[in-house]
Amino acid sequence: MEPLDRLVTQELSMKIRPVWDEPREDNEAEEDASQALAVFITREELESGAWTMAAGTEVPAAIVGAVRELAARGRFSGRLGETEALPTLGLMPGYQALLLCGLGEAARAEGTDAWRDAGVYAARAALGQGLERLAAPLPRAGRAAVRELVYALAEGLWLGCYRMPSFAASRGTRPPALKEVALLCGRATADERAGLQRSLEAAYAMALATHYARDLTNLPGNYLVPETLAREAQTLAARYGLECTVLDEHGIREQGMGGLAAVGGGSANPPRMIAIRYRGTEEENADVIGLVGKGITFDTGGISLKKPEGMEEMISDMGGAAVLLGLIHVLGRLRPQVHAVIVIPAAENMPSGSAFKPGDVISVMNGQTVEILNTDAEGRVVLADGVLYAKALGATRLIDVATLTGAVLVSFADVATGAVSNDEPFLQELLSYARQAGEKVWPFPNYPEYHDMLKSRVADIKNAASRDRWAGSITAGLFIGFFAGDAPWVHLDTGGTAWLWNERGTEPQGGTGAMVRTLGHYLCGSPAAEGDI
Template identity: 35%
Template sequence: MKTELNFSDAAAIATELLVAFAVDHSTSKDKDAKPELALLTTESALTTAAQDVLTSGEFKGSANETLLLHSPSGLQAKRLLVVGLGKSSKVTVNDLRKAAGVAVRFSKPRAIRELAIVIPNSELLPLGPGGRSVVEGALLADFDPDTYRSDRKDQSIDSLSVIAPQKADKAALETAFAEGVILGESQNFTRSLVNEPGNVLTPTVLGERAAEMAKEVGLKCEVYSTEKLHELKMGAFWAVSQGSVQPPALIVLTYEPEGAPSEPVLGLIGKGITFDTGGISIKPSEGMEKMKYDMGGAGAMIGAMRAIALLKPKVKVISVCCSAENMPSGSAYKPGDVVTAMSGKTIEVMNTDAEGRMVLADGLHYAQQLGVTHLIDAATLTGACVVALGMINAGVFSNNEEAYSHFVEAAKISGDRFWRLPEEDDYRDQIKSQIADIMNTGGSRWGGATTAAMFLKEFVGETPWIHLDIAGVAWLEEQKPWMAKGPSGTPVRTLVEWVRSYSS
């Protein structure tokens, strides 16, 4: 999709589709009350073109509701699409991001290949974040997962023009717009990785794609395999890897901008299981095909590093992604095995399907050996987190309030949704082992997301650390009005904003 920022009179734009946003200013709680609709624009021509239908009651202005007008009077556009944002008292930048996505998803099946979206000009939504969120939402909505369909019809949008007020602060808006393009494209890069089938995206190929991206944007990339795991004594990572004919990949991406302080050094650690059968503790066959997305944490870290390299915050960042296949075979690790992690801690394997925490254990420790002072990991780690939070919020755990406060502010900007869960020491009792230091599961179904986090906590020490369990949000089970079914790319934007919050 070709994108441009245009400081013009929207009424004079000749385009296949012009998009504007409407809010409901009414304060009545009566669901049958007539809405008080208004377009978020100061251009009278747009308001006049839509006035009759806005006052007719036909269109309610509900969030993501659409209204299409053909040959709108007084406008050069062939069509005017009005997208609702809901009640003005509750509207957020994230609502706008979704609404922009709705406009693109509306256009694609209707053979509309060019559109112009008017940034809301209102006190309700600041112009800079508004412009950024519009282009983010549009880019994310343009992604479709039907890569391998032989009858695939390319419905991609050819060009998007984002229309800003002529009197806007051009420099500030251009910066915000450019950020939105980078973030949207980087999140889509993650989605393209997560969407690949396991027979295509092996650990080796994931390493190759990370290296290709790094070369394009100026990151340092090192990709290691079996020999390096043995050299570093990564017994936990290797245990998961040993059951597959596909060798593991230890992917290290480094961003070190000129002028960055020596501290902090931020570590982005990703679980990269390119296919997860569960190993000897094999999963049920139903739904196993989705286990190609078990590298969603690593995919998010790689996409975030792409955005970081392009946005250039003044802070050093190292990403460590631990990629493997978890397969059952004669050489696979088994329940009851005891392995030694890179840190020297011994682990009794209770369930080979608890493999993500095994590879992360060595990844977290290795990142600290590389000089990382603050850690954040992301993993499609537990079904227990999905049971607790569903597919709306990801779980977040942290051992450090300052690092967590940075994360909360980052999530406010990104629009991603998280819910903090406990990592209290009392839960550690559930992972105590009789014959080793710890077990790799909590021994029961209770508190599974937290016992997994407690396992990871064993490998971070006092280092400020945040753990994201994204099992419920990395893959959309159903299509949304603003995004296709399939990989979501969560939490790329939040990771980037967390990093930027530490920039000098």
């Protein structure tokens, strides 16, 4: 089995380099050569002709005419997601092509979402054209907003370069990749340069975390089992000087983690409980954010066996764990002033003679009991031990992220992540960071009637409602909330968003890394804002 560092992104190969207007040495000219100039254009700029000012350089009349002809033929309208490459035919020295990138309506282009999305589409278009070097002018905005737009554009460019890992024998002969984007920044003060550089560093950390989470989610189940996931967590923690503890199957039982032990008991690959501690401030009494991620490295459903069609997607059932390990890159690089503990219960859910069964009653870490009605509702069972362990390690508020239910697809398809919480202000705070990050999250209600659906006649709680097709995502989340107790808690169900069967919009096929950026923003504040980090 190959080491994971060869299969999972450790650094991004594409660089974004700011270029400032200043005297330059002759030998630097060749380094600045770009194959294409990317110009980001709103629909209004295209119609008025003002896009030539947005190019950051003089655009020859012949090329302006060619763009007008494209618009007249309906080939390019400035709509977000549209790209079109025009050869410069030697009319723009230093550039072989002009890459037109739509920003959509001008009002929308004032926010970060349009620039992030346009960056994704621009990178994909450059890859499609076989371009290795690209230049792009600085986004147009006032000085207060330009850092956030640069952050969004850079993040989008990096995210757009993502390619799913290949296990083919010929994977060594990959097509050309985008190697560099020169960001044409004009003149700036030393403080402005430093601010833009911090924006680029923050965007890099968030994009690296997302690439990493996508790669980890895409690993086949025979490459990633609980033990290899634990070793990867240890390696990643050591890279950034963080404390990592791993409990094996014996330690899990000694700690009374009967939920994790039961779910992992049917597999030849025993379970692991992973904990990583991050201390970003000297304050001893600071809140400790407990982040708990579902790490089911493959889910057959256990004795309650899933249907075979589509079961291969269950390599993604550790998508929550992938998100949290990706966040180690954010914490390690940006060093936000927070305390956090990351907990990942990892197991394979397999059917065998030693597997747990419907009708079993098991005890979790705090001694409470769970009646098992469905062994395919295993994620919430391991997360019960996960949130209890996070609380034992000092967590004062909790966020769990998990590919928890298929029912969330009924509510939101694969478009939005579902959320359940016991603390409305905490939930609203997290939703505000999701909007900043450009990720879609929508809350479910938390009514007493839903709690009643989980009452058991023989245990403290049952792991599925009797009519488990009713309010399935809500009751699954509230099962976890039962063990969160009085601690402020938010559950994020990425059962529809962590994995896509086909590329959609700016999201790739396969693992998406959904919720990396939301949680990264929550931990760091707005990464591009002055003074947040």
